[in-house]
Amino acid sequence: MSLLVVVLLCAAGVAGGYGLGQAVDGARSLLAGPESLPADKVAAPEPLDVGGPATTCKADAVELQLSSSAPTVTAGSPMSFMVRVTNVGRVPCLFDGAAASRAVTITDDTGKETIWSSAECSDGSRPLLLGPEGVDAGEVHWASVQGCAKKAPAVAAGTYRATASLEDVPGATSEPLTFTVASKAKPKTTPTPDDGAKGAADGTATEDAAQGGTAKGGAESDDGTTDATPDDAKTDAEDAADRAADRKAAADEKAATG
Numbered sequence: 001m002s003l004l005v006v007v008l009l010c011a012a013g014v015a016g017g018y019g020l021g022q023a024v025d026g027a028r029s030l031l032a033g034p035e036s037l038p039a040d041k042v043a044a045p046e047p048l049d050v051g052g053p054a055t056t057c058k059a060d061a062v063e064l065q066l067s068s069s070a071p072t073v074t075a076g077s078p079m080s081f082m083v084r085v086t087n088v089g090r091v092p093c094l095f096d097g098a099a100a101s102r103a104v105t106i107t108d109d110t111g112k113e114t115i116w117s118s119a120e121c122s123d124g125s126r127p128l129l130l131g132p133e134g135v136d137a138g139e140v141h142w143a144s145v146q147g148c149a150k151k152a153p154a155v156a157a158g159t160y161r162a163t164a165s166l167e168d169v170p171g172a173t174s175e176p177l178t179f180t181v182a183s184k185a186k187p188k189t190t191p192t193p194d195d196g197a198k199g200a201a202d203g204t205a206t207e208d209a210a211q212g213g214t215a216k217g218g219a220e221s222d223d224g225t226t227d228a229t230p231d232d233a234k235t236d237a238e239d240a241a242d243r244a245a246d247r248k249a250a251a252d253e254k255a256a257t258g
Contacts (some may be wrong), residue, residue: 023247054092054129059171060087062130066104066164066174072181076154083164083174084137087130097136098126101167104140109159111176119167121148140164144181157183 061084069080081104088092096102101158103119120141128136145152164174 054094055093057093057169059169063088064164064173064174066177068179072180072182075144075184077144079142079144087132087134090132092129094129095166096125096168097128098124099140100140103165105163107161111161115146115204118246123239155181157181
């Protein structure tokens with residue numbers, strides 16, 4: 001039957017002036033069945049069971065982003081880090097959002113020596129269910145010190161690295177964040193009027209004591225020899241001490257009124 005239809009169509013095409021080739025193509029288009037679909041479009045994708053029990057997030061289903069409150073901090077000063085967790089998977093999943101699990105680890109600039117970690121300095125848990133494309137953000141605070149002790153020493157000035165991770169999701173880490181710790185500024189000392197008066201008085205007392213020492217050593221006679229008695233030397237030393245005391249009292253009074 002189909003062969004008869006092809007013959008008739010070819011004859012009609014030739015008679016109409018279309019030629020044998022065009023007549024055959026027309027016959028094929030009429031006899032062809034419906035266009036076949038690709039294999040991946042034949043069956044619908046398996047629906048997601050979003051109402052089923054949630055499981056712990058996988059490393060490839062979460063994305064961690066880490067940012068800092070400032071690119072530079074003074075040694076011993078507080079610093080904050082923001083950790084953002086995004087579910088990039090297709091189903092809801094669970095993770096621990098507490099600071100002990102949402103850990104920020106500080107290392108040296110090589111990443112080999114650990115300086116501080118919130119996982120070691122915090123405790124507790126905060127289970128969170130994160131839906132697809134859901135985001136949860138949390139802060140982690142650091143005092144730019146070494147270790148978790150209350151009076152831990154401040155870190156030295158230099159370059160450091162911070163990395164965020166999820167302790168209950170192995171393999172889930174952020175890109176390292178580089179920042180700088182600056183040294184503390186040394187306090188400047190400004191001289192006061194009291195310091196100047198005290199220095200002047202001390203200098204005067206030293207000069208008088210030297211003069212008193214000369215008097216105690218003896219008085220020079222006309223012929224160049226030293227001729228003095230112990231009583232004379234004692235009297236001269238006492239006079240020098242009295243003069244020094246008077247000058248110091250005058251300097252203190254001037255400083256107090258000035």
